[in-house]
Amino acid sequence: FSPGSGRLLPYDLLYADGVRAYFARDWPRAAELLQRALHSYSQLLVARRGCQGRCREEAGFAGPPAAPSWETRFFDRILQRAECLGECLGRRLGSEPSLHRASREIQEDFEQREPYNYLQVALFQLKKLDEAVSAAHTFFVANPQHLQMREDMEKYQRMAGVKLESFRDLQATLYWEAYETGVQQYNVEDYLQAAVKLEESLEEVLLALEDCRALCEGPQEDGTEEEMQPGLYEAIAAHYIQVLKCRQHCVLEVATKPARVSATDDFIPSHLVLLQFAYDQVGNQALAAECAASYLLFYPSDELMLEKMKKYQAELGEGASMTARENIQRYVQRSLMEKKLIYYAVEHLGGTFNDPDPWTPDELIPGSLKQKHRENREKQRLENLDVGEQEQRGPFTFEGITVAMDSHQLNGSQRVVFDRVLTDSECKDILRLAKLAQDGTVNWRDATLLLHASEKSRKIVESYFTPGKRLHFSFTHLVCRTAVEGEQDGRMDLSHPVHADNCLLDPEGKECWREPPAYMYRDFSGILYLNDDFHGGDLFFTEVDAVTVTAQVRPKCGKLVAFSSGRENPHGIWAVTHGRRCAIALWYTLSPEHAEQERMEAEDLMRQGDMEQELSHTDVKEHMGTDHSGGASPEPPVPKGRARSTSQRRMSGSESGQQPQKLRARDEF
Numbered sequence: 001f002s003p004g005s006g007r008l009l010p011y012d013l014l015y016a017d018g019v020r021a022y023f024a025r026d027w028p029r030a031a032e033l034l035q036r037a038l039h040s041y042s043q044l045l046v047a048r049r050g051c052q053g054r055c056r057e058e059a060g061f062a063g064p065p066a067a068p069s070w071e072t073r074f075f076d077r078i079l080q081r082a083e084c085l086g087e088c089l090g091r092r093l094g095s096e097p098s099l100h101r102a103s104r105e106i107q108e109d110f111e112q113r114e115p116y117n118y119l120q121v122a123l124f125q126l127k128k129l130d131e132a133v134s135a136a137h138t139f140f141v142a143n144p145q146h147l148q149m150r151e152d153m154e155k156y157q158r159m160a161g162v163k164l165e166s167f168r169d170l171q172a173t174l175y176w177e178a179y180e181t182g183v184q185q186y187n188v189e190d191y192l193q194a195a196v197k198l199e200e201s202l203e204e205v206l207l208a209l210e211d212c213r214a215l216c217e218g219p220q221e222d223g224t225e226e227e228m229q230p231g232l233y234e235a236i237a238a239h240y241i242q243v244l245k246c247r248q249h250c251v252l253e254v255a256t257k258p259a260r261v262s263a264t265d266d267f268i269p270s271h272l273v274l275l276q277f278a279y280d281q282v283g284n285q286a287l288a289a290e291c292a293a294s295y296l297l298f299y300p301s302d303e304l305m306l307e308k309m310k311k312y313q314a315e316l317g318e319g320a321s322m323t324a325r326e327n328i329q330r331y332v333q334r335s336l337m338e339k340k341l342i343y344y345a346v347e348h349l350g351g352t353f354n355d356p357d358p359w360t361p362d363e364l365i366p367g368s369l370k371q372k373h374r375e376n377r378e379k380q381r382l383e384n385l386d387v388g389e390q391e392q393r394g395p396f397t398f399e400g401i402t403v404a405m406d407s408h409q410l411n412g413s414q415r416v417v418f419d420r421v422l423t424d425s426e427c428k429d430i431l432r433l434a435k436l437a438q439d440g441t442v443n444w445r446d447a448t449l450l451l452h453a454s455e456k457s458r459k460i461v462e463s464y465f466t467p468g469k470r471l472h473f474s475f476t477h478l479v480c481r482t483a484v485e486g487e488q489d490g491r492m493d494l495s496h497p498v499h500a501d502n503c504l505l506d507p508e509g510k511e512c513w514r515e516p517p518a519y520m521y522r523d524f525s526g527i528l529y530l531n532d533d534f535h536g537g538d539l540f541f542t543e544v545d546a547v548t549v550t551a552q553v554r555p556k557c558g559k560l561v562a563f564s565s566g567r568e569n570p571h572g573i574w575a576v577t578h579g580r581r582c583a584i585a586l587w588y589t590l591s592p593e594h595a596e597q598e599r600m601e602a603e604d605l606m607r608q609g610d611m612e613q614e615l616s617h618t619d620v621k622e623h624m625g626t627d628h629s630g631g632a633s634p635e636p637p638v639p640k641g642r643a644r645s646t647s648q649r650r651m652s653g654s655e656s657g658q659q660p661q662k663l664r665a666r667d668e669f
C-alpha cells in the first residue's frame, strides 16, 4: 500500500487488524493500521464524491424530470447511474467497489470517530505525545460525554511537554469553523470578512452534503429498511426510496455540529440570507442579488427578499440578469425531485418520511400527509427549542457529575458510582411525586421529571460503559421500601436477596444461568437514589458465591450506581430498619428489539399471578413503573428459582466489608 498507488485496501479490514494489534498490545502495528484505516475511509469518501458528481452529469440526473412518465424515466436513470458509479468507483479504488462496503456497525464506528480512541492509546504508548493528543482531541470533540476520555484529556492537559496546538481536531469540519468565524464577523459588522468566511463555509457544506449522500448508495444494513413489497419493481422502488430518504436526511447531518444533537435549522438558506446582507453592506449589489435570488428558490414568496430583488433590479438596471447560483439551483431542483418521489411513495406504498426541510412547498406534499407533516415540523421545532435551552446549561458535558468510585475501588468489574446526578431539590420533587402516586393523584403526563432523570442516567451509563453504542431502556421503575414495624435490633435479613439482574444465580454451583425466566437481555443496571433519611438499606455486591461481600454503597440523593447486569455483579440490599428508602431502578439493553420488552413480559407475568415471591419481602414496598409514554407499569417479579435464602450470617457484610479505597489505576491509560 502506498497513497496514490491507486489501490485502496478496505477500511474495515484495516480497522479490524488494527484493533486486533491493539489488543495484542502491538502498538506500532496498531497505530499504523488504524491510521491506514482512517486514510482509506477518507479516500473512499473522496472517490465516492467524485464519482457522484461525474455520474450525475452523465446520466443527466440534475435536470427536472419530464412529465408524464417521469417515475419510469427516473428509474431508468437510476439504473444507468448505478452502472456509471460502479465503473467509476472500481476505477478509482482499484478494486471491486463492493469490497469497500462495511457493515453498519463499522460505519457507525467511523462516523463516531471510534478509531481515534484506539489510536490515541497506541500513539501514547509509542510516546508520540503530540499525535496522541490530536487523536484524543479529535475523538473527544465528537464524544464530549465520554467520561473516560475526559479524564484522559485532563491528564494530557496537565502533562508536561504537551503543547496547546496539539489539541486539534484532525477531522475538523472545515465549514463549521468557517461558518462560526463568518457569523462572528458578521455580528461585529466586518461584512467583507464575513462574506469570505460564509462563502467558504457554504462551499464546504455543499461538498459535505455530497459526501453524505454518497454514503446512502448501496444497501443499508441497519435493518431500518421498511418492509419490502413482493415483486421486483416494488423491491427496487422500496430500495431507492430508502436511498432517497437517506439523502434527504444528509441536510440534517451537515447542519449538526459535531458533539451537538440538534441541527442548525435551515442551514443553507441561512448562509444565503447572511451573504445577501453582507454583500449589500459592502456595496456589491450583483452578488447580493444573486444570493437573494438563490434564497428565493427556497422561499419564493418571501416578501422581504422580493422587495430587495426589486431594489437591486432598479439599481442594476433592467438588463442585469440577477439569477440564482447554479449550484444552489441544482441543489433545490434535485431535492424537490427527490421529495416528490418520496412523498409519492409514502402516499401510495406506505411508510413515513420526516422531511428535514422547513421550506418544502406545500403543493408538493400530498393532501393526506399535510396534517402529519405539520405535526412533525412542530415537534421538531419544539425539540430544537428544548435542546437550545439545554445547550446553554451544557448538558452534554454532564456538568458537575463526578465518578465517586470505579470498578477498582468497588473491588469488581464493570461497576461505577456517580455523584450529583440529581440536585437535592430534584430528589425532593421526585419523592413528592412518589408520594402523590401512592394516593393516585399524579397526572402521569406531568411526571416528566422522572423521565428526565431516567434519561439523564441512561446517557451517563451509556457514555461510561458503551460509548458509541446506544443503550435502550429495558425497564424503569421508582421503588420505595419502608421499614416494617417492631423490633429492629440485630436484624440481619435482607430487603432484597442477593441476585444478578440478567441470570439466575446459583451460588452453590458458582454459576449464573442465562435462561428464562431471567431477564436475559438486560445488559446494564442503574440505580439512582433519592434519599438517605432511613436506616439500613445499603446496596452491596458479592462474589458469585452470594456470601462474600466485596463492596457496599450507601444510598444518597443524586447517587447513581451502575454495573453490568451479569454474573460478575451479584448484589442485594440490607434490610431497611427505619424510614423509607426510595430509588429509581433502571435496566438497559443493547438490543433495540428488546427495548421495553421486559415491561410487557412483566405485565404478562403479573397477569399470571406470579407475584407472591415479590410480596414476601421483609420490607413493605411500593413501586411505580414508568414507560416512556407515561403509563404506569408494574415492577418485574423476581424470576422463580432465584436463590433467596443464602446463609447471610456467613457474610462479612458489616460496614467494614469494604476494603480501603485505592486510587484508580487504569493501565497507564
Ligand SMILES: O=C(O)CCC(=O)C(=O)O
Residues within 6 Å of the ligand: 496, 501, 527, 538, 539, 571, 572, 573, 583, 585
Ligand atoms: O435498590 C437497589 O439498591 C437495588 C435494587 C435491585 O438490585 C433490583 O431491583 O434488582
Ligand SMILES: [Fe+2]
Residues within 6 Å of the ligand: 499, 500, 501, 525, 571
Ligand atoms: Fe438488582
